[in-house]
Amino acid sequence: MKALKFLVAFVIVAILMFSFWIYRSLHSPHAHNKNKQYIQIPHGSSPGQILIKLTSEGIISSEIPLKVYLKITGTGNKMQAGEYLFNSPITPLEVLGELNKGKLRTVKFTVPEGFTRFDIAKRITEQFPQNQPTGENGVLNLMDDVSLIKDIAPKAKNLEGYMYPNTYEFPRSVTTQAIIDKMVAEFKKVWKPEYTARALKLNMTPHQVITIASLIETESRLDTERPVIASVIYNRLKKGMPLGIDQTAVYIAKMENRWDGVINRSDLESDSPYNTRKVVGLPPGPISSISESSIKAALHPASTNYIYYVLNVEKNDKSHKFYATATAFERGKAAYQAWLQKERR
Structure with a gap:
């Protein structure tokens, strides 16, 4: 009996000690x-x-x-x-x-306004190299899948212009497709149904408006100026004039994998349908990612008679001077070129 009591006491003490x-x-x-x-x-x-x-x-x-x-x-x-x-x-x-x-280690991924799909593909492969075994070309191939934007742009050939510029956070293991899906989803949050209705009032498709917005994006960094840039584009389209936007030459060089940071004469003489110096009308599609500011400018251009513009050398704010006549434009262009030569000395 004493042994049993001792055993029970020992077990209780052991349990208490273990619990402690x-x-x-x-x-x-x-x-x-x-x-x-x-x-x-x-x-x-x-x-x-x-x-x-x-x-x-x-x-x-x-x-x-x-x-x-x-x-x-x-x-x-x-x-x-x-x-x-x-x-x-x-x-x-x-x-x-x-x-x-639950915590996932994330990576910040920034797509600036005006980035092309080629720029985005390069940045994806740089920041997530372990997840992109096929390199930039593999990423670009995924960007050719336009099923995500069929409701907005059924005739689009790729996702250029439809991947919204922003700073995102992704887990390190994120797939390329997931990155693309997120950027397109962000664009579709920005592109509201009323934007489609407004495009139709302008006798434009959403794809055409988004293309114009991309041109605006590459031409001006100032939100306040963008509706005026838009007016020049629309005025030139109405007059049947080439748009003459040199950033399309940059885009051509990037498409052909020969962009070296400088616009060459061969770029300006290209027979590409994107060459707005030679081809009248809009290029086949957007040439960059676009901000909502540029979308709004494309949908609501200012009412002007301007058909030319040149960088305003009197200000250091990236703004432009606008002209309604070729004579006035040539004077402004000459002043700009003189300033440019002086800056290069």
């Missing part, structure tokens, strides 16, 4: 040397596998306290895959709290 050890272990900060390193918890990891991973990395000293805690509370399924930075020292319960939040 579990409690103390769960609340005691543990120091480790991985506080500046991301610890990756892969998708599909079981609670046991996660605890083994944390122990092997030194984030916790023993998996037993958390294993017991998860068994009692039944909260093991709350732990999420992700990439984690754990402070040091840190208690096991604090570790569990982080795992319950």
Whole structure:
């Protein structure tokens, strides 16, 4: 009888001591040397596998306290895959709290206004090289899939102009398709149904308006000036004049993989349908990503009789001077060229 009482007492003491050890272990900060390193918890990891991973990395000293805690509370399924930075020292319960939040290590991905699909493809391969085994050409091939914009531009040949310029955050493991899908989705948030209705009032398709917006985007950095740039484009279209926008020559060079940072005479003499110096009317499609400011300017051009413009050398704000006659334009152009030669000396 005494032996049984002793055994029961021993078991109770052992349980109490074990419980105290579990409690103390769960609340005691543990120091480790991985506080500046991301610890990756892969998708599909079981609670046991996660605890083994944390122990092997030194984030916790023993998996037993958390294993017991998860068994009692039944909260093991709350732990999420992700990439984690754990402070040091840190208690096991604090570790569990982080795992319950779920964290993905993200990369900021910025597409500036005016970027072409070629620029975007290059940036994707630079920032996510491990995810792009086919390189820039593979990315560009994905941009030829226009199924995402059939409702807006059924005749578009690629996604140029339909990938919205913005700063995005993606997990490091993001796929190229997911990046493209996100940028197109962002564009479709910006392109409102009333924009389509307004385009029809201008006797334009949405694709034509988006093409004009891309021309505006490449020609002016000033929101206040863009409706005036738009008026020049529309006035030239009405008069049957070539638009003469040299940025289309840049686009041609990028399409042909020969852009070297300088517009050459051969670029301006190209027979490409994108060459707005030679071809009357709009190019076949947009030549850059576009901001909502340029979209609004294309939909609501200023009412002017301007058909020319040149950089305003009297100001250092990237603005332009506008002209209604060739004579006035030639004087402005001469002043600009004289200034340009002086700057190059």
